[in-house]
Amino acid sequence: MRTIGIIGGGQLGRMLAMAAARLNFRTIILEPQVDCPAAQVANGQIVAAYDDPAALERLAAECDVVTYEFENVPVSAAEMLARARPVYPPPKALAVSQDRVSEKQFLNGCGIETARFHAIDSQEQLEQALADFSGKGVLKTRRLGYDGKGQRVFKGASDNATGAYAALGGVPLVLESFVAFEREISIIAARGTDGTIACYDPAENIHRQGILHTSTVPASINEATAEAARLAATAILTALGYVGVIGVEFFALADGTLIANEIAPRVHNSGHWTEAACVVSQFEQHIRAVAGLPLSDGARHSDCVMQNLIGDDIDDLPVWLAKPNTLVHLYGKTEARPGRKMGHVTWLA
Template sequence: MRTIGIIGGGQLGRMLAMAAARLNFRTVILEPQPDCPAAQVANSQIVANYDDEAALAKLAEACDLITYEFENVPVAAAERLARALPVYPPPKALEVSQDRVTEKQFLNGCGIETARFHAIDDQEQLEQALADFSGIGVLKTRRLGYDGKGQRLFHHKTDDAAGAYMALGNVPLILESFIAFEREISIIAARGTDGAIACFDPAENIHRNGILHTSTVPASVGETTTAAARAAAATILEALGYVGVIGVEFFVLADGTPIVNEIAPRVHNSGHWTEAACVVSQFEQHIRAVTGLALSDGARHSDCVMQNLIGDDIEDVPAWLAKPNALVHLYGKSEARPGRKMGHVTWLI
């Protein structure tokens, strides 16, 4: 029986471990938090930081291959592991996705359109970049931002930019131009060790306070938009020599053109619907990909809506359980906090 090492012990690692068990694989979690959500269902946990050399050596010795549940795994740690055993997705995917400027340069180099952008390293560069964008744009940290954190919006050319660079931590930033989009969609795609590629149907996503609220399938887009989004995902997978599942987020313009917002080299929140509406979920698809098994074609058998349960939404679980056609998935977190993802529910429509 082969063993898969999973770096990261949150809910995505938890669902990967559950999918791996169904296919007769063992899992070992590397995560500094004891009794993390993933360790509750995995075979064992190594309690250590992600860059702990002794822990990485122990993980490599215990496993046949390594994957990860989040994109902020230290690249050096992934490269160290890759010298000893397969690491999927490859460390290059981490390197590209961890810096928003590097990510956009990579995408543009693949011929994929994104928002216009400027790298920002001080207040003066910010003011010059805002002038180029007529005072309007989205300012973000280049690294470590997620769920709307590390961002500031400039809606009008009269918005005061004074002190904005310092307010976001005196760290490298990126200013992105506003995209006049009609909706947001995402594609969950996978590439196997043999180069085979499969995509799930696009989901239409709605965010609240920077956090994904719902994903609805089918998305309100035409076949041309869907085909273009799938093609962009396939281009990204091929360019990275990728193995595993990836999430690609898009803005869709009024004419149906999809513009890539960002990529996530892992299973993705907007793909949780697949566990209820497809025979093979994104989590099983990822396990199949990294272990060399045949990929599912990604077909769905039902339309659905997935909703995140955030913070006190956990109190609504009894009501959700009483509803027909609803699948509730909780993450094993003992404390509900504002903005914390406690679980999700997907209902078939």
């Protein structure tokens, strides 16, 4: 039996460990939080920081292959591990995705359109960039932002930008132009060690306060738009020499064309629907990929809607359990806090 190391102990690591167990793999979690959601279902946990050299050495010694559940793993840690064991997705994918400017430059290099953007390293640069965008845009930290954190929206010249650079920490930022989109979609795709690529159907996503609320499949897009999403994902996976599952988010415009928003080199929240509506979920697909096993084709057997249970939404659990054709998945978290993902539900149409 082979052992898979997973860096990160949150709900995505938890679901990866569960999928690995079904295929007879052991899993070891590297996570500083004791009794994290992933460790509750894994075979072992190394309690240490993600970049602890001794912990990384131990993880490499105990595992045959290493993966990760979130994109803010230190690149240096992934590179250190990669000198001893296969690390999938490759460290290059982390390096690209951790900086929003590098990410957009990479996407543009793949022939994939993004919003216009300016790198911002000072208040003066911010004001110049806002002038170029007629006072409108979304200011984001270049690194470590997620679920709408580390952002500020400028809706026009009347929005006062004074002190905005310092207010976001005085760190490298990026200002992105507004995109007049009709809907947000995402696609989950995978690439195996043999270069095989498989895509799931695109999902249509609705966010609330910067956090994903629902993913609906099929998305309200035509086949040409869906094919464009598949082609973009294929180009990204190929350019990175990728192995594993990736999530790619897009803005869909009125004419059906796509603007890429961001990539996530991991299993993705907007792919949770696959565990209810597909024979092989994104989590099993990722385990298959990193273990060198054949990929599923990603086909779905049902239409569905996935909804995140965030904070006090967990109080509605009895209602969801009573709903027909509904899969409920909780994450092993004991304390519900505002904005905290406690679980998700997927109901089949």
